Amino acid sequence: MTTPRQHHPWTQSFTLLEVLLAVVVFSIVLGAIHLVFYSAIRLRNKTTMELENAAPLRHALAIIKRDLANVVVPGGTLSGQLQTTTTATTGSQGSQSGRSQAGLLSAAGRNAQGLTSPEFYTAVGIINDSVPWGEVERVSYYLAEPTNYAIGMDLFRTVTRNLLPTLQEEPLDQWLMGGVESIAFYFYDGTRWRDSWDSTTETNALPPAIKVELALAAEEGAQAPGAVIELVVPLVAQARTNQTTQTTGGQP
Numbered sequence: 001m002t003t004p005r006q007h008h009p010w011t012q013s014f015t016l017l018e019v020l021l022a023v024v025v026f027s028i029v030l031g032a033i034h035l036v037f038y039s040a041i042r043l044r045n046k047t048t049m050e051l052e053n054a055a056p057l058r059h060a061l062a063i064i065k066r067d068l069a070n071v072v073v074p075g076g077t078l079s080g081q082l083q084t085t086t087t088a089t090t091g092s093q094g095s096q097s098g099r100s101q102a103g104l105l106s107a108a109g110r111n112a113q114g115l116t117s118p119e120f121y122t123a124v125g126i127i128n129d130s131v132p133w134g135e136v137e138r139v140s141y142y143l144a145e146p147t148n149y150a151i152g153m154d155l156f157r158t159v160t161r162n163l164l165p166t167l168q169e170e171p172l173d174q175w176l177m178g179g180v181e182s183i184a185f186y187f188y189d190g191t192r193w194r195d196s197w198d199s200t201t202e203t204n205a206l207p208p209a210i211k212v213e214l215a216l217a218a219e220e221g222a223q224a225p226g227a228v229i230e231l232v233v234p235l236v237a238q239a240r241t242n243q244t245t246q247t248t249g250g251q252p
Helices: 016-069 110-114
Strands: 086-091 094-100 120-123 136-144 153-160 172-188 209-216 228-234
Touching: 016 120, 016 153, 016 172, 016 209, 016 228, 136 172
Parallel strands: none
Antiparallel strands: 086 094, 120 136, 136 153, 153 172, 172 209, 209 228
């Protein structure tokens, strides 16, 4: 007859070395999980910040592209001429005299705040029952000093809906984005880009395309200058050039 084997309670417990080894392994795994989680949080925050910072830029470029793509042919009752004017500005880089108003709106000198782009007559106005105006509106852009002491300048869009006012009306200013160093408009004449245009003296009332160069202000403490974004918008609407001629000698 065999007697049952007696089990002591301490024969199934862990030794101190095994407990320490388990704690070390658990700490390593927990540290790795924490590192991965922390990296994912930082990546998410960085991506969200970049998307939020890029949203005003995308919105501003979309509005500028829409305005230029829908420029109406000059000469009508509600559409004036496309003309650039000259102005004289003095900035921190020196004197710029007689420069085209369309050429460069810069934040180099803070007195560049008064500069505006050429006025575009564009058919982008929303027609509804609450406003009495049509779809054609007069648009221009200008840079202004920021009110929150941010770097660069603020880009504004000026809109005039009432093109036949009985009394002088103030245009509506729309803020587009901040952190702009300069914005320039160039006009393609078929062979080269020009910084001025006068639809009253050109064969075609409108240029075949308009290019916008938007220079962003550099970040504070950055060594490299800000990015420069180019936007080229072809103009489809053109004035008529067909002319009828009178024939002589009975020839058709």
